[in-house]
Amino acid sequence: MYIKHEHIPTISASEIAVWKQCKQKWYWQYFMRVEPSVTHTKLAQGTMAHAGIAAALAGDNVRAAVAKSAAELSRTVALSIGEEDLDSASLLAEAEAEIDLVAGCVKKWDHESSYRQSGRKLIDSEAAWTMPIRDGSRNSMPDVTWNGRIDAFIAVPFSPNSVWGLEAKFVGQFRTPESVELSSQLAMYLMYMQHRGIENPKLLYLQILNRLPAIPNVNKTGGISRSAITTDWETYKAAVVANGYDPEHYADMREKLAPRRFWTEQVISRPAERLVEDRASLYDCSIELMAKRKRIYMCDSPFLCKSCQFRDLCLETVRGRDPQNLIDAGAYVPRDKPQDDAEVEADAQN
Secondary structure, three states: OEEEOOOOOEEEHHHHHHHHHOHHHHHHHHHOOEEEOOOOOOOOHHHHHHHHHHHHHHOOOHHHHHHHHHHHHHHHHHHHOOOOOOOHHHHHHOOHHHHHHHHHHHHHHHHHOHHHHOOOEEEEEEEEEEEEEEOOOOOEEEEEEEEEEEEEEEEOOOOOOOEEEEEEEEEOOOOOHHHHHOOHHHHHHHHHHHHOOOOOOOEEEEEEEOOOOOOOOEOOOOOEOOOOOOOOHHHHHHHHHHOOOOHHHHHHHHHHHOOOOOEEEEEEOOOHHHHHHHHHHHHHHHHHHHOOEEEOOOOOOHHHHHHOOOHHHHHHHHOOOOOHHHHHOOOEEEOOOOOOOOEEEOOOOO
């Protein structure tokens, strides 16, 4: 199908990433402007984790920051579902375990990260930015800007360029280093840092796993289980000692558990000449987004569709049902009101 609508004169890094990923996903997220509903029993772990990471970088209390974020999220959701009189304490009572989980995961990274020992410090968190749209030559889009938000700027004393960007994710599964390196969204962050006058900009891409190391079981016949579980040697060793066993008898588990990761850090940088190419590519993509008439189609990717939050809407569409029914039923809620002048055209080829 084709759609017609006036795009607002600013394009975010995340919108470009979605447009390049899947036009249909962009349609749901930026044209229909809907998102999956969230109940007050399921808090946004990612938002809580970002609050904890900012606290860790600033040297503040991580758990307190996570709990504050959880309280704010709980209240926001309660108001959105019309429960204005719901007490914050009752909202958080069932979320204590989740707060402990998120705070524990963040503190594990903060304690173990080599960048912590290097003396890295927080400069700014949740840093919003804008910059003019141009393609690296003489082409530009007057009165239109790129915008985005970097999770943090940090000072890294050992680096010749001491100011780095930081992008953090709280994940159920790690993205591969290759997929991170290929991200055009991260390229735009580097472009912005270059725009600020930072030469050879660097971005620290942090992924924190959304679970803590598991505690091994004690066998019925005695001894600690040697089963392959998601844990680390420190946690395993503590269980061995707590149950009165000698860690030396389980030394083989140290090597077995060595590959287990609960967070990863990856430094992202690109040569200046490559950023010129990235800028030109993002400029072309921005022209598509600013066009009043857009062609919408599904990406048909088994990898992207598997985890896409809009998959159910697409399934309703291909099954010949009206996806609006899911929205009306509350499975998806409006992000804000769609533009009044937005139109959908029938596609003769669809």
